Amino acid sequence: MEPTEFLNLYLLSVTIASILANLVISLYGVFYKPHYTKKIIAVSILSDSINTIAILIGFRRWLSPSQPPSVAIATDLSPEGIKKFANVAVDPLPQALVLTAIVIGLAVTLFLIYLGYMLYRHYKTLDMREIRRLKG
Amino acid sequence: MIPGETLHYLVMAIVALISVVATYMAIIEKDLLKAVIFSALQSGMYAILYFLLLAPDILLVYIPVAVGLIPGVLIVLISRTERWEKE
Amino acid sequence: MRIVEIAVIILIVLAFGLLITVAFSYIAPGTLIRPLGEFYLYATYNPYDPIVRLFTAMSPESVTAIVWDFRGLDTLFETSVFYLAIIGALALTRGLMPAPKGEEGQGLSVIVKSVTKITVPMILAVGASVGLHGHLTPGGGFQGGSVIAVIPMLMIVIFSVLFLAKRMNITGFLILRSIGLAIIGFTGVALFIAGLVQGVPAWVFQNMPKPGAPLSMPVEVHGALISGTLWFFNLAEMIAVASGFSIAFLILLLVKEVEFRG
Numbered sequence: 001m002e003p004t005e006f007l008n009l010y011l012l013s014v015t016i017a018s019i020l021a022n023l024v025i026s027l028y029g030v031f032y033k034p035h036y037t038k039k040i041i042a043v044s045i046l047s048d049s050i051n052t053i054a055i056l057i058g059f060r061r062w063l064s065p066s067q068p069p070s071v072a073i074a075t076d077l078s079p080e081g082i083k084k085f086a087n088v089a090v091d092p093l094p095q096a097l098v099l100t101a102i103v104i105g106l107a108v109t110l111f112l113i114y115l116g117y118m119l120y121r122h123y124k125t126l127d128m129r130e131i132r133r134l135k136g
Numbered sequence: 137m138i139p140g141e142t143l144h145y146l147v148m149a150i151v152a153l154i155s156v157v158a159t160y161m162a163i164i165e166k167d168l169l170k171a172v173i174f175s176a177l178q179s180g181m182y183a184i185l186y187f188l189l190l191a192p193d194i195l196l197v198y199i200p201v202a203v204g205l206i207p208g209v210l211i212v213l214i215s216r217t218e219r220w221e222k223e
Numbered sequence: 224m225r226i227v228e229i230a231v232i233i234l235i236v237l238a239f240g241l242l243i244t245v246a247f248s249y250i251a252p253g254t255l256i257r258p259l260g261e262f263y264l265y266a267t268y269n270p271y272d273p274i275v276r277l278f279t280a281m282s283p284e285s286v287t288a289i290v291w292d293f294r295g296l297d298t299l300f301e302t303s304v305f306y307l308a309i310i311g312a313l314a315l316t317r318g319l320m321p322a323p324k325g326e327e328g329q330g331l332s333v334i335v336k337s338v339t340k341i342t343v344p345m346i347l348a349v350g351a352s353v354g355l356h357g358h359l360t361p362g363g364g365f366q367g368g369s370v371i372a373v374i375p376m377l378m379i380v381i382f383s384v385l386f387l388a389k390r391m392n393i394t395g396f397l398i399l400r401s402i403g404l405a406i407i408g409f410t411g412v413a414l415f416i417a418g419l420v421q422g423v424p425a426w427v428f429q430n431m432p433k434p435g436a437p438l439s440m441p442v443e444v445h446g447a448l449i450s451g452t453l454w455f456f457n458l459a460e461m462i463a464v465a466s467g468f469s470i471a472f473l474i475l476l477l478v479k480e481v482e483f484r485g
Contacts (some may be wrong), residue, residue, distance in 0.1 A: 004139065011145035012251060015185075018152040020243070021164055022178075024157045024235055029163040032228060035221040037168050037214060044206060048182055055191050058260070062141045071190050072264065073361065074283040079271045089285075090190050091260035092267075096289040098318040100301045102197055103365060107308035109206060110471050111182050113213050114312045117475070120217040127222060193286045193359035196353060200369040205468065208376050212475055 008061075016056060023049045036116050036126040040109065047105040051098045058094035063087075148188050155181035166221050168214050176207045252372055277434050281442050282358040282450035289364065295411075295428045300465070302407065309400075309467050312474055313393075319478050323392065328383030339381050346374055354461035358450040364460025371461065372468035384476050393446045393473050396466045403463030410455045414438050428452075 022045065029042035060069040072092040074085045116126065123131050138146070153179050162174035176221045179202035243250070269275045279290035290298050322359040330336065354367020378387050411428050418425025418438055425436045430451040432439045440451030 004142065006144055008145055008164065009251075011142070011149045014149040015145070015152045016243070016250060018149075018156045020239055021156050024239065025156075025159050025163055027235065028228075028231075031231075032300040033163065033221075035168070035195055035218075036349060037210065037217070038171065038221060040210070041171055042163060044202075045162070045175060045178065045181050048179065048202065051194075052182060052185065053250075055186065055189055055194065056252065057164060057250060058256070060256055061252055061254050062144075063254055065139055065141065065215050068144075069190060071361070072285045074268055074285070077268060077283065082265065082269060082271075086261055089264055091256040092263055092285040092289055093193055093257070093260045095191050095286050096190075096294060097297075098194055099197060099286070099365065100297055102194070102201065104301055104304055106176070106206070107305045110209065111308045111312055114315055114475065116213060117478070118200060118315060134170055141289060145406055173461070193363065193366065196366035200373055204373055205369070205376065209475060 016053075019049055019052050019056070023053075034128050036119065036128060039128075040112055040116065043112070044105070044109055047101075051101055051105075054094045054098050054101075058091035060088075060090045138182070144188065148185060149186070151181050151184050168219055168221060169211070171209050172210050172214070176203055178205050263293065278433075279431060280449075280450065280453075281431055282453055284358055284360070286355050286361075287363050287453060288450075291453050292430045292451075299407075299411070299428075300458070302404070305464075305467060306400075306404065309470055312471065316474055316478050320393075320474070321477075323385050323388035323477070325385065327385040327389070330382045330386070331380075335381055339377060343374055343377070346377075347371060350461070350465075351404075354457055355454070357457040358453045359448065364457040365464055367457070367461040368464025369468070371465040373467040374406065377471055379472060379476060386475075388473060388477060393470055393477075396470045396473070399466040400463050400470065401457045403461075406459035407456060407463070410452050410459065413452075414440065 026042045026045040026049065030039055030046065033039060033042065062068050067088065070085070070089050072089045072095070074082060074089075076082075076085065119131070120126055123134060125131065157183065158174050158178040162171045162178065165171040165174065179198070183195055183199050183203070186198060263285055265272075266275045266279050267288045268281055268283045269279045270281070280292040282288045282292075350367045350370035352367075353362040353370055354364055357363030357367070375387060412431045414425050415427045418436070421438075423436070423438060425438050426433065429436060429438070430440055430453070431442075441449065442451060443449065
């Protein structure tokens, strides 16, 4: 394999591996950190990393050194332009699904924050180990 | 010079590595206010990554939500409950 | 406990390593994309091809066409999930929110206040432009609504909470959100009702003429492309999302501190 192709593949793998490392670190944070607000931060990082993996799957590499991929918006609306557009643009389907997933994750995070405030009013602390010991 | 495709992937890899460092600092930190700032930095790096992956619709949702609204609501929660995470 | 934590981390990393090795040819991007994605790219604005013109969405922006036309029911249910989250949060704090009375806080200095008075209409203009041009450029309902939702947060921080709550209470924002959701519901069934009136079969959430259902929403208005239902959906979603976020902020900031009796 020639060195340029190996370098491209290596840089793509570094990107994929660092998004997966983000996922692992935030999973560790959800399980092993006892404070409620830290768990909310870790859950939001987790859901963002999963959405980024979904968009990475829909990416399209360069077809040749002078033909980069294009955004999923058609600018040339003639029949030949549309055929060329369908051969060069990135995949629009993962982007549409991730749009829905971001809004739902945001609604769940907002609701979790309200629950945290109600927990603090009731138990006077947000440390989950003490709440488990108190039991209402 | 560097060919175009390699430059594109090189900037993507640098941005992703900075986001790993920001995530690690956010999970380890005991002061919750600094943890929220680190998480906002990680969201900024993800926003640049979405631009490089040619997804402008996702970018326009992600920047107001994850850099502005969620840290704002989290800071209000921290100011009404506790700020320091105990051992 | 340290050893158990480290062992769990190492096990998770090894499992993900195995996953990457097995799935690398599926996860790593190549030069071809899935056939379904290629069909959506080909069919998003295509009045030329004799077969594909029966399924086109007449909008050059394929992500907006997928979100509101090809997969419109997914977006309908996601809007209802967001609505349920807001209603749940309102129900949690029932009886804890007093009426906004009393004198307003001081806020920040005069310089910040006068700069905010200039930038708030600019934010409104940018958000409306992003939201209403969703079928031509990157943007759409969610994006425009999120940009406009920054305005109440700015006003709460720079002026004070009571400054916003006295002029526009939670009930006002709930009315705005309900108007947005009603426009979405009505636009969804508009062609269905038109089909019932004229005696012609038509689908719910239909945008362009399909085989067997020949009714269609207007594609152009005086030469400007509006792509049928997409423009109305974007407008209604922008209003609904912006007021939904404003309700979320106002609830969190107006809840009063009540002592714990017990």
